[in-house]
Amino acid sequence: MRVFIACLGTETNTFSSLPTGEQTFRDTSYFEGDATRHAPTPFTQPLHIWRKRAEERGHEVVEGLCAFAQPAGRTVRRVYEDYRDRILAQARAALPLDLVLVNMHGAMVAEGYDDCEGDLLARLRAVAGPDTVIGGELDLHCHITPGMLEAATALVTYKEYPHVDIGERAEDLFRLCHDAAEGRTRPAMAAHDCRMISMWRTTAEPMRAFVADMKALEGRDGILAVSFGHGFPWGDVAEVGAKTLVVADGDAAKAAALAADLGAHLWAMREETRPTALGIDEAIDRALAADSGPVVLADVSDNAGGGAPSDSTFILQRLLARGVRDAASGLYWDPVAVRFCMEAGEGARLRLRIGGKCGPDSGEPVDLAVTVERIVANAAQTFGAVRNRIGDAVLVRTEGGLDLVLNSVRTQVFHPDAFEAVGLDPAAKKLVVVKSTQHFHADFAPIAKEILYVAAPGAIAPDFAAIPYTSRALPWWPRVEDPWAE
Ligand SMILES: [Zn+2]
Structure with a gap:
């Protein structure tokens, strides 16, 4: 044959x-x-x-x-x-x-x-x-x-x-x-x-x-x-x-x-089976109120795996505005910021513009004073039985104590080792934000105290009734209550 x-x-x-x-x-x-x-x-x-x-x-x-x-x-x-x-x-x-x-x-x-x-x-x-x-x-x-x-x-x-x-x-x-x-x-x-x-x-x-x-x-x-x-x-x-x-x-x-x-x-x-999701502040409140961490927040609207840019700042802005510490977030696809960090080197302190670069779905860029904690060239994470490239990855820490992982190859977070690759232990944090809709679940569930899905604004916000199709002919739920009625 x-x-x-x-x-x-x-x-x-x-x-x-x-x-x-x-x-x-x-x-x-x-x-x-x-x-x-x-x-x-x-x-x-x-x-x-x-x-x-x-x-x-x-x-x-x-x-x-x-x-x-x-x-x-x-x-x-x-x-x-x-x-x-x-x-x-x-x-x-x-x-x-x-x-x-x-x-x-x-x-x-x-x-x-x-x-x-x-x-x-x-x-x-x-x-x-x-x-x-x-x-x-x-x-x-x-x-x-x-x-x-x-x-x-x-x-x-x-x-x-x-x-x-x-x-x-x-x-x-x-x-x-x-x-x-x-x-x-x-x-x-x-x-x-x-x-x-x-x-x-x-x-x-x-x-x-x-x-x-x-x-x-x-x-x-x-x-x-x-x-x-x-x-x-x-x-x-x-x-x-x-x-x-x-x-x-x-x-x-x-x-x-x-x-x-x-x-x-x-x-x-x-x-x-309708997927549930919380607002940004509601999710942060629940994470902060937890006895221990990590509480994992899924930024489902900015999942690169659904074609989103993976550089949106809507949740990051709320974490900063609320002064949340003891938190980590990634992966921000930001090859420009990664390049600046690699140029400056580990230990460098610099003013860095992060995220918000791909369009309106990315939100506004955020300007922060950060320390470059770790740089890893050609990093990878685990997905099931195989490895997934994340490109050059950088861990930066803000003055407020927030840890952010930036990378150069656009991809969602699959596994805690996306953070561990740059020396960050997500299990030790109170709150962890992952840009992913659901794939993160398999390997974060064993370390997470709780998993919360967050409906932030973004490229793939989970509002299925509102998607402006021009090509689908048949009616669909949830746009209509009963698409079988006619
Ligand atoms: Zn799929």
Whole structure:
């Protein structure tokens, strides 16, 4: 059997003014066909798994481009077309192919392409032919589109948010597609639009049970895979929104019926699963009133993983105005401030302008007298089983005793070691602010006294009723109370 593997993705916040071009891919994850010869990252991990599983069965593996960009605005057209066309040329050169596996995001939008994954899969189908099994792994923050369903043999999304199951889902997709390529199954897919736009945290009930239910349905009664695509709210495309997706063996009607059942279940849980968040001062009050720390405040509106700039100062300004000490905050994406600190050196005291540089969603920049406590070039943090680059990182301390971590590669906080990398122990602080929506949860929960989600202003403030879509045709909750009424 001949197997082709590749990766192309990003999560596009179409409301963001930050362009996604070649540099963003190169800063995040970019390999010209040798990703599996390097240590796995969150973006290359599926390719490692697919190669291993294929080779242990004696199959021949051809590896194509692996490019993934930290979320931001629309991908530059020529960059998307160049990457796509390289993958197509690599697949064409590898023909004939029995199996094609692609790691994608599912919410990638480029200039001129609202559905990059649908476009890529359709072109791969044209290259590989009708009999080749084509499988795609998607982030659960995806737009599941008719184009993707039409072109792929099977799609599988992550089930967990935080995404701690990227590797497990890669294993699932391999097994499913390998069975199909060997003729043991005939996957048929169906999706159901839940008419909901929201976010679901799978760390708490009732979503924990929903994830367990999805897993329990798989592998019996002809059900090959069950996914819940939560959707990515900040993509202004026709197919934005939550969708359930089922792959059944040879029976599209069965897949459609189960997808609708699961959608009804999610609809019934909508109020219970609606993500809660506090105002900035309310959250600070609760943290200060706690007996001990750390109380972790999640700045969900400035998560780089959702295309936000990661340099907003709304919470920082309140911490400063209220004279909060014994607190830490990061990661502020501020390559200019990092450069000044590196120029000045460890121990230097300087006046530094921090954050607020990318646009109105960043808030006002803050001018502070700081001491440069620590500088680390090429730092990294842990994300699940792999490492994530944060670039050059600097710890600065304000005169008021606030510790801030600034970095040069835009990314969210995944793990306490994003702070530990610059010699700061977040467990020893009373209050810790992390710029992340939910991925931080997996590794901060064990050290946190309490976790509070904060709805500060910002690029991805969690107000789903107010997102100004121009492309979605169907009504959605919570914009309307009952989108099924009409
Ligand atoms: Zn995601």
